[in-house]
Amino acid sequence: MSTASTPLVVADSLRRTFQPARGADPVVAVDDVSFTISAGESLGLVGESGSGKSTIARILAGLERADAGSLTVDGRDRLVRGRGRRARLHRARQVQMVFQDPYGSLDRRLTVEQTLVHAMRLHGLAARADAGARVAELLDRVRLASAQGALKPHQLSGGQRQRVAIARAIAVSPSVLVLDEAVSALDVSVQAQILELLGEIRRDSGIALLFVSHDLAVVDEVTDRTLVLFHGRVVEHGATREVLRAPRHAYTQLLVSSVAGPGWDPHEVIERRAAFERQSDAPLR
Amino acid sequence: MTTTTADALLTRTGLTGRRRDPLFWISTGFLAVVVLVAAFAPLIAPYDPEAIDFAAIWAPPSLAHPFGTDQLGRDLLSRLLLGTRESLIGPFLLLVGATVLGVAIGIVAAWNGGWIDVLLARITDVMFAFPGLLFVVLVIAVFGEGPATAVVALALAYAPVIAKFTRSIALSELARPYVDAYRVQGVGGGVIAARYVVPNMAPALLGYLVVLFGEGLMGLATLSYLGFGAQPPSSEWGLMVQEGQDGIVLGHFGPTLVPGLAISAVVVAVNIVGVRLSERMGARA
Numbered sequence: 244m245s246t247a248s249t250p251l252v253v254a255d256s257l258r259r260t261f262q263p264a265r266g267a268d269p270v271v272a273v274d275d276v277s278f279t280i281s282a283g284e285s286l287g288l289v290g291e292s293g294s295g296k297s298t299i300a301r302i303l304a305g306l307e308r309a310d311a312g313s314l315t316v317d318g319r320d321r322l323v324r325g326r327g328r329r330a331r332l333h334r335a336r337q338v339q340m341v342f343q344d345p346y347g348s349l350d351r352r353l354t355v356e357q358t359l360v361h362a363m364r365l366h367g368l369a370a371r372a373d374a375g376a377r378v379a380e381l382l383d384r385v386r387l388a389s390a391q392g393a394l395k396p397h398q399l400s401g402g403q404r405q406r407v408a409i410a411r412a413i414a415v416s417p418s419v420l421v422l423d424e425a426v427s428a429l430d431v432s433v434q435a436q437i438l439e440l441l442g443e444i445r446r447d448s449g450i451a452l453l454f455v456s457h458d459l460a461v462v463d464e465v466t467d468r469t470l471v472l473f474h475g476r477v478v479e480h481g482a483t484r485e486v487l488r489a490p491r492h493a494y495t496q497l498l499v500s501s502v503a504g505p506g507w508d509p510h511e512v513i514e515r516r517a518a519f520e521r522q523s524d525a526p527l528r
Numbered sequence: 529m530t531t532t533t534a535d536a537l538l539t540r541t542g543l544t545g546r547r548r549d550p551l552f553w554i555s556t557g558f559l560a561v562v563v564l565v566a567a568f569a570p571l572i573a574p575y576d577p578e579a580i581d582f583a584a585i586w587a588p589p590s591l592a593h594p595f596g597t598d599q600l601g602r603d604l605l606s607r608l609l610l611g612t613r614e615s616l617i618g619p620f621l622l623l624v625g626a627t628v629l630g631v632a633i634g635i636v637a638a639w640n641g642g643w644i645d646v647l648l649a650r651i652t653d654v655m656f657a658f659p660g661l662l663f664v665v666l667v668i669a670v671f672g673e674g675p676a677t678a679v680v681a682l683a684l685a686y687a688p689v690i691a692k693f694t695r696s697i698a699l700s701e702l703a704r705p706y707v708d709a710y711r712v713q714g715v716g717g718g719v720i721a722a723r724y725v726v727p728n729m730a731p732a733l734l735g736y737l738v739v740l741f742g743e744g745l746m747g748l749a750t751l752s753y754l755g756f757g758a759q760p761p762s763s764e765w766g767l768m769v770q771e772g773q774d775g776i777v778l779g780h781f782g783p784t785l786v787p788g789l790a791i792s793a794v795v796v797a798v799n800i801v802g803v804r805l806s807e808r809m810g811a812r813a
């Protein structure tokens with residue numbers, strides 16, 4: 244059980260190596276990564292493409308194993324997996340995940356309602372009699388009209404699909420929600436709506452977030468603390484405000500200054516990258 | 529309830545398709561008639577298909593015998609109608625058997641990789657290098673001739689081909705994030721594969737299997753023609769073609785032509801229906 248002193252999620256020295264092909268050099272995707280997330284807290288994970296963000300997110304969600312380190316949620320080990328249905332369902336109720344591709348992450352054969360009922364039934368959360376009411380409640384929480392319950396994924400917009408994916412994830416009332424580039428495929432205005440929705444859900448349910456994004460502005464919006472990853476390693480870690488406004492590590496400074504905006508100079512970014520590569524032992528990919 | 533493939537077919541082949549695609553509806557209508565004939569053949573057939581009449585050997589088409597008679601004076605129409613059963617049930621059973629086996633092996637190979645994948649690759653290599661008919665004749669040599677062995681032998685010959693095709697489409701289907709979403713929900717691997725991935729592959733599989741039905745029908749007819757499948761006095765169509773051969777040199781084409789055309793018509797109709805159905809399902813998926 245988590246108490247005031249032990250955070251909800253405790254990741255300690257996680258490590259994951261991939262063998263891209265037979266005989267090829269192994270890629271260290273996650274290298275000695277430690278972090279904690281308290282109940283109700285939102286932790287950001289930023290870094291360039293290939294820095295290991297998704298691998299960490301997938302380890303927490305139980306989709307990927309770790310080679311070394313430990314990971315507990317609510318005091319329970321998530322790396323040593325109990326076999327069998329009960330253990331699987333229990334792990335699922337601890338951590339849920341929302342993926343980048345809103346269309347691909349939904350079963351295209353099922354209507355919105357079928358998707359949500361399926362998620363709840365699996366966990367014994369909706370008896371036949373009140374399934375309709377539970378679905379209506381979920382649709383309302385993600386600001387979808389009840390009529391949209393009868394639609395299939397191909398009949399929805401990208402933002403609506405992601406709302407369905409969020410509804411499916413919170414249907415089992417998990418204590419942690421992992422979002423891997425969950426708004427990256429959406430238009431800016433739709434992004435804003437989804438971020439607002441996530442804020443509401445956090446306030447209402449006290450759910451903890453692991454929010455993965457390469458987009459610093461988005462991370463600034465939804466997270467309390469941020470972890471900056473570079474080549475699978477944590478190079479900076481602190482309150483999101485401070486990390487993004489007064490970055491201490493050279494890599495974070497580079498990330499922050501690389502954001503396109505008014506007065507943005509691509510040449511300067513390229514130059515700073517080159518300078519950073521020269522001074523760091525590992526080259527930027 | 530989840531949407532079944534049958535539901536999908538009904539909604540997706542609604543009235544709009546009829547006007548646009550007469551060939552599809554003609555083929556569907558024809559196959560429906562063939563199935564009805566198979567069901568009610570004994571009631572419709574004017575004669576006993578095995579009744580020999582030496583007074584009417586090789587009779588030309590007439591009111592009494594619309595398609596004429598064969599070398600034993602048996603009514604060709606009655607034989608054709610009754611033969612529908614064995615001629616269609618054989619390929620159907622063969623396809624069901626080969627599909628269950630092939631899809632299961634293919635999806636396991638795609639999901640697990642490892643030794644099953646290697647074994648499947650070896651088996652399909654051998655099957656492709658080895659003349660299919662030779663394999664089938666070998667199986668029949670071991671287990672004895674007859675319609676059941678012919679069906680089993682062809683099913684065993686088709687299973688690796690189906691497995692290889694299934695594996696290739698399963699690889700891309702399994703990479704879709706909805707599969708990960710089901711895993712995060714706590715659904716077991718076998719259930720994900722059987723209940724969700726296979727139905728999502730159905731449009732692609734169906735188009736392929738339907739072509740195999742035609743091949744299976746012809747394959748079984750060929751085996752009967754060679755004397756390895758259906759045995760006299762059966763009026764299985766392949767056997768009818770074979771028995772009718774003696775008449776060709778004497779100018780009696782009816783006994784081979786009638787069952788030969790029936791085989792061709794069913795194969796063409798099944799191909800048209802199957803390809804169109806999978807196109808329609810795929811277009812909406």
Ligand SMILES: Nc1ncnc2c1ncn2[C@@H]1O[C@H](COP(=O)(O)OP(=O)(O)O)[C@@H](O)[C@H]1O
Pocket residue numbers: 261262263270271272290291292293294295296297298299
């Ligand atoms: N299944 C995998 N097989 C091989 N390499 C992988 C696999 N998943 C990730 N990697 C590698 O691990 C590194 C980190 O990837 P990822 O965690 O996806 O980074 P990010 O999400 O930050 O872009 C990359 O070099 C990537 O190529």
Ligand SMILES: [Mg+2]
Pocket residue numbers: 293296297298424
């Ligand atoms: Mg990623």
